[in-house]
Amino acid sequence: GAGVSQSPSNKVTEKGKDVELRCDPISGHTALYWYRQRLGQGLEFLIYFQGNSAPDKSGLPSDRFSAERTGESVSTLTIQRTQQEDSAVYLCASSWLQRLYNEQFFGPGTRLTVL
Amino acid sequence: SQQGEEDPQALSIQEGENATMNCSYKTSINNLQWYRQNSGRGLVHLILIRSNEREKHSGRLRVTLDTSKKSSSLLITASRAADTASYFCATRTSGGYNKLIFGAGTRLAVHP
Numbered sequence A: 001g002a003g004v005s006q007s008p009s010n011k012v013t014e015k016g017k018d019v020e021l022r023c024d025p026i027s028g029h030t031a032l033y034w035y036r037q038r039l040g041q042g043l044e045f046l047i048y049f050q051g052n053s054a055p056d057k058s059g060l061p062s063d064r065f066s067a068e069r070t071g072e073s074v075s076t077l078t079i080q081r082t083q084q085e086d087s088a089v090y091l092c093a094s095s096w097l098q099r100l101y102n103e104q105f106f107g108p109g110t111r112l113t114v115l
Numbered sequence B: 001s002q003q004g005e006e007d008p009q010a011l012s013i014q015e016g017e018n019a020t021m022n023c024s025y026k027t028s029i030n031n032l033q034w035y036r037q038n039s040g041r042g043l044v045h046l047i048l049i050r051s052n053e054r055e056k057h058s059g060r061l062r063v064t065l066d067t068s069k070k071s072s073s074l075l076i077t078a079s080r081a082a083d084t085a086s087y088f089c090a091t092r093t094s095g096g097y098n099k100l101i102f103g104a105g106t107r108l109a110v111h112p
Helices: none
Strands: A005-007 A008-012 A020-024 A030-039 A045-052 A052-056 A065-069 A074-079 A088-095 A110-114 B005-007 B010-014 B019-024 B028-038 B043-050 B054-060 B061-066 B071-076 B085-095 B106-111
Touching: A005 A088, A008 A020, A020 A110, A030 A074, A045 A065, A045 A074, A074 A088, A074 A110, A110 B043, B005 B085, B010 B019, B019 B085, B019 B106, B028 B061, B028 B071, B043 B054, B043 B061, B071 B085
Parallel strands: A008 A110, B010 B106
Antiparallel strands: A005 A020, A020 A074, A030 A045, A030 A088, A045 A052, A065 A074, A088 A110, B005 B019, B019 B071, B028 B043, B028 B085, B054 B061, B061 B071, B085 B106
């Protein structure tokens, strides 16, 4: 079946502009996660959705970052007034919630470059 | 802050050799997972080991977990050029939600 998809695959924007990144999880996956990966580094957790609610937003770096999820499906990560330090690959993952020991399925990521 | 630290940061070996990567973490965990990433994009889940397990095998992969030392190792036997990738350990902490905390990764290069 289809995996996690993300769009766009690449986004180049100017400093100060807003960007929206989209994630389509695997159908039926209740849990959805956003991560950020800076060049040569590991993944930083941003936010976790359980259904349409976000019980853990602890990784969002500033109030310029927000995310929403609708229909227990698509999620959008919005970055307002982008800064150069926002440049990174943004990865989305989804998983079943019911399984106690769950693996996460990752999308290909969106590479964001802020000029 | 990241939970785990991997070492080495980079590993270069010849095809047919074994590759060993280590991961250390800081807090109590529910499970530890290893992921592989090619070309800096999507990650692929390799193997999961639960906190009450000490060793697990999957094909050419062998994972060990020592909760007393808060460390894990990933062994890839008889490596192939196609194993060239970055490898990350990720921990799910006890309690809380399902988020994973990733280490910085080991970049493995397998030369033909």
